[in-house]
Amino acid sequence: MIEQRWGLFHRWGPYVLLAFGLLMAVATGDVVGMDRGDWYLAGTLVAAGLALQLGWGALAPARPEPTPASVVYYLLRWAIAFVLTWLNPFFAFYAVVGYFGAERLLPPRLVKPGLLLTAVTMSGSQSGGLPPDGELGWVVFGGLFAVNVALLMVFAHLAAQEEQRALDAAATILELERTNNALQQAMDENAALHAQLLVQAREAGVADERRRLAAEIHDTIAQGLTGIIAQLQVVANAGDEGLAREHLGRAADLARHSLGEARRSVHNLSPTALEHDALPEALKKTVTEWSERTGVRAEFTVTGTAEPLHEEIEATLLRIVQEALSNASRHAAATRLGVTLSYMDGEVALDVRDDGCGFDPLALVRRSGSGGFGLDGMRARAERVAGSFTVESEPGHGTALSARVPLVRHG
Template identity: 70%
Template sequence: MTNTAPVEPRASFDNWGPYALLAAGAVAAAVSARPVGMGRPAMAASAVLVAAGALLQVCWGRVKRRQPGPSRTGVCFYLLRWALGFVLTWLNPFFAFYAVTGYYTAARELPGRLVMPGLFLTAITMAGSEVGGMPPHGPLLWSGFFLVLGLNMGLVSVFTRFALQEQERARVQAETITELERTNTALQQALDENAALHAQLLVQAREAGVADERRRLAAEIHDTLAQGLTGIIAQLQVVANTPDEGQAREHVHRAMDLARHSLGEARRSVHNLAPVALEHDGLPQALKNTVADWGERTGIRAEFTVAGTTEQLHDELSATLLRIAQEALSNASRHARAGRLGVTLTFLGDEVILDIRDDGVGFDPLAVPPRSRTGGFGLDGMRARAERIAGSLTVESEPGHGTALSARVPLVRHDQ
């Protein structure tokens, strides 16, 4: 398949236009030779000059293919062609068909400062033709010559100005198009980079979400199954160590209740990981039941208090605070050796505060080993839960003086 580039009209005129105008002038001059008074010598000279003009155009076409645009060679060619046109028009005014070529080619063959002088020379030739030929005979024809020359130059100036304005608009338009193409290229590159970055961020967010979900699932399993199994083991140890059948039977029932409760928690966690205690009750009632059940199982005096105006909290907020309370109670039953424990839920403006205090043996918070070595979640798990919902966890404790744990989270209502 051959691709053919379109040829611009002006480029086509540069190729064949001067020949066509020269031929038109020669035909018109031959037809009008006798009416204008051309003798044989003038006709012979015209034939020689027409041949010279054609040869000059052939030579200039070859040079222009190697050296396009205004140049010194172009100035010489323009002047030679003007001289031929001027002499031919002197011999016969109808050769102005050929001389008019200077109007169309001056801007492309002459440097900018010589365009108007070149047009003025062509206007002289055209004015001489329009008053009947050079030289004008008599003052009247000379006056007409200068009048026609002025009109020609006026028209040439107007049309040249319009042409320059059009060229300037075309130049500005070309520069604008080039700049738009450059901008579009840069924009496309930026869009491609943004798309790649977006894809990378999605992958990172997905990986971070997977890791966070794994941590959350691990914490949920720890809070549901591990704590329930710990309670069951504790009840069964009491059964194994007591000779009292009534007391043993009571602890067996408690172990069975814990097993059922843990099974319910596990099923619930599989569905939506929300605590079973919150399925029908709000956070205050769920905490009250949890504290009461814990106190009954451990034999430790446990109290629950609500302060402030109770709000219906968002499900995630309620689940987080309940899990923190469950973990704290589990830690207290295993390590605190407390005689009394208090849990307070405070609704304070735009915050919810969960405080858990005991009068146990206490500990040094700085000396607590990381969870990777303890095998549980403990303080790290509770702190991670609070921070996940833009909250915080503080622990105050020292050996022999009990422990105070406080979780502060922003208050987010259920309908928000």
């Protein structure tokens, strides 16, 4: 908007100022003492100024840069204004255009000389006309010229500061745009990485469940079937009916136990507990059912504001709790157990503590080469969703398991 206004001034301002100077000259010609010859010369110069302005307006580009043609235009305009001001000081209204646009028309090395030429014309007009009259006239002219030059220096300094501030502001805006673009790009990359992480977590979860199911079949169902076969072989070779009935009973118990293990394995493979309940309700039911089944006093607590989590996050936490409860029932010999689910800023924490026999985690690693008791599986589950898993235990002082996962909301 400002550039448009200045463009209008540079295009039409010289016409307006020349016309106003001519009107003032006509009104004061007798006072100044202009004779017929002066008016002929003034008319010729006014016509030359109009022709010069029309020619430059037709040939000059919309945003002129300093060129030899623009230098010639500036000097001719100054010369016309100087002679007109010599004839009548009121033509200085036209001469003042030399202060504006010098940077657009003159190369940097000629800007100051061009402004000084205009200052000479303006000082002559302000001192009463050119040439100055007598010694006092020259003193007044010199003083006014010094004042004009000082004002030029002040305004030039202020203009330079304003231009520098504009350049700094433009550089700051450009840097902010670059920073915003980089930030947006980083956010897009993080979103893509997050989506990729969840996809990889699902794929890893499928592979992990396959390995878990294979281990479950080997450790429970396959062993149960082996025991059943052994019991039936004893029955086939037994001649005592009582002994055969006893082994048949053992075989039936093993079959029921194996069936229960098979159902548990299928249940863990697909967490149906989350189909109809949110994570806190599913964990509460799981802990309650485990307590009723094992006779161990168990409590479940939720802290923070519960909110729906991504399906992979909820499945991971549920499976960690199921594995922790299974470990506690098989190895801890605990009398009390507590499960705490904590919703925090950007993170969800799951803590499982019992007062069981405990163990030495370092000794367990040295003996088995891994965490054992399903600890590696729980740690792997947490790490696959960019979480962490820690174990604190000591023989005779119980065990504390803690999982930390990102708070990734549903959807």
